[in-house]
Amino acid sequence: MVFSSLPFLFFYLPVVLLIYKLTPLKLRNLFLLLASLFFYGWGEPVYILIMFLSTAVDYTHGMLVERWRSDDRKARLAVASSVFFNLAILVFFKYWDFIAGNVNALTGLNLPVFGIPLPIGISFYTFQTMSYTIDVYRQSAPVQRNVITFGAYVTLFPQLIAGPIIQYKTVAEQLVSRTENLEKFVSGVRRFIVGLAKKVLLANAIGELWDQALASQSLTVAGAWLGLAAFDALPSLSAPMAWLGAVAYGLQIYFDFSGYSDMAIGLGRMLGFEFIENFNYPYISRSVVDFWKRWHISLTTWFREYLYFPLGGNRVPRWKWVRNILIVWLLTGLWHGAGWNFLLWGLYYALFMLAERLFLGKWLEKLPRALQHVYALFVVLIGWALFAVEDMGRLGAYLSACFGGAPLASAADGYYLMSYLPMLLILAVAATPLGKRLWDRAGERAHGVLLPVLTLAGLVLCTASLVDASYNPFLYFRF
16 A cells, blocks of 8 residues: 555544544554554455564564663673564565575575565564664663564554654654644645655656656677676657656656655654654755755654764774765665665765765865755766666666767657756756745735635645556555
8 A cells, every 4th residue: 555545544544543643542553553464454464474584583682682781791682683683574575586596696595585475564664673673772762561562563554664764763763652632643644645746746757758768778688797687778768858867767766755755744744753854955955965865854864873973984084984884875875675776876876985085075165156066966966867767777877878879869868858847847946945934924914814725735746646646656666
């Protein structure tokens, strides 16, 4: 079940909210646990067992850490055991087939490849549960002795399958006692509909342009490239169409994922929770470092707190700092998917991070702001091509088309540009703080009149679009 679906909007959500509000306060976490398990099991009932396993492993290890507080060696062993179990689950379901397939190809072995479908959201909730035990050890989060309350945290449906990654320490108090009032509920409804509109009206619309760019790319595998694949791109994908496709994908994934985060934050407010923000207008960035302070904030925060700082951060000799950056970004790439393109994507950003912090950043600061924006967007768009095209042969052909390995124009370029130009302009403006600034200037009186109208109109338009359309992917569900 996804948020942008009619069953969720008009069956699951109203029923859950009604029962939740009627449930006594002491039983609300139990109800949230059951409702969240139903939500997750809607499409994958068997994978509920993984949720039970993750909950049991980290609840038990949190208790062990607390019990062995006076014996640091045992407490560290409990943390290490928790991390091992969590990563073992993640590696088996997400990475084993990738590892086995490549080992078999390189060595001639016959390691089993299981072909098990990836459990939805496993990367998100595995990182959440793993951070709990670490924070209990660091004493930055209290141990949770109530398994129902801990289970409600692990399975909390608003952010279960695509984040944001909620650290236990940020919601520990809210799990025990949270503020619920009409104002907060209404704010949550509005935030949810904003996210729904981002997803349904904006991301879906521009996503079709990206699909057209991929459809216009035809490949013939004819050798070996980097030992993996080769390509011979037929002249069906022009350079302008390749760049237009990269722009479309960049906008699609932003409005898709930030829209989901908005919906998660809105749902949390309806239930009395406050979740962290996950995006801060990343496309107004003037550097790669700035971009990653604004994009998927909960993930970069997680890696910074639980990997980069423990490795020593930047308070180590330079070579170790370079090592730390490479480790963090290669693992960030792998977190997104089991594929060589994701490793390449992580390495790509690691190199730009290093370059900006070593020498490029000082040079960028001397440029006009407009050129800084152009630089950042150029790097990010190439990054999205690396991210989106998982087959290495197709990826090579796509990048080749971007940089001169394709016709400079085709008959279809003008058609697609003119067809999608109004939407591209709307999305470009919507990706900046301009709309928020204009809204803030409108004043409270205008807000009182326009808010209910815009909220209702957004829900009606999204519903009409969902009834009429069959194209409704959620890009981050595969992670």
